Amino acid sequence: MWSLFKLVVGGVFALTLLVPVGIVLAVLGLPVLLVVALLAVPIVVLLAIVGLPLLLMIVAGVALVTLVAVALSLVLGLAVVALKVAFFVVLPIALVVWLARRFMAERDADRAYDWA
DSSP: OHHHHHHHHHHHHHHHHHHHHHHHHHHHHHHHHHHHHHHHHHHHHHHHHHHHHHHHHHHHHHHHHHHHHHHHHHHHHHHHHHHHHHHIIIHHHHHHHHHHHHHHHHHHHHHHEEEE
8 A cells, every 4th residue: 555655646746847847848849849840951952952863873873783793693604504514414425425436436347347
């Protein structure tokens, strides 16, 4: 019961201090807020006029760099795929064909004069 009483008394005491302080801040703060808002409007307009083209140039630059990076990675990726195909597909097949021709040529050369 005693803690509830302390809570109620503390709440009333806080309200008696905070309500006048809030009123004073509202009365003084509203004109200050309006003056600051009026001073901020030209600055915001200036930043929008100067900043929007700058922002658009930055976005365009980033997009251009991204496109160049994609093109380079595409070319390099295709080059790597071409090398892999050359080393792991074409070269082994060419080696097998070369070996087959070489051994078949020797075999055919051995039998070339058998009929005579």
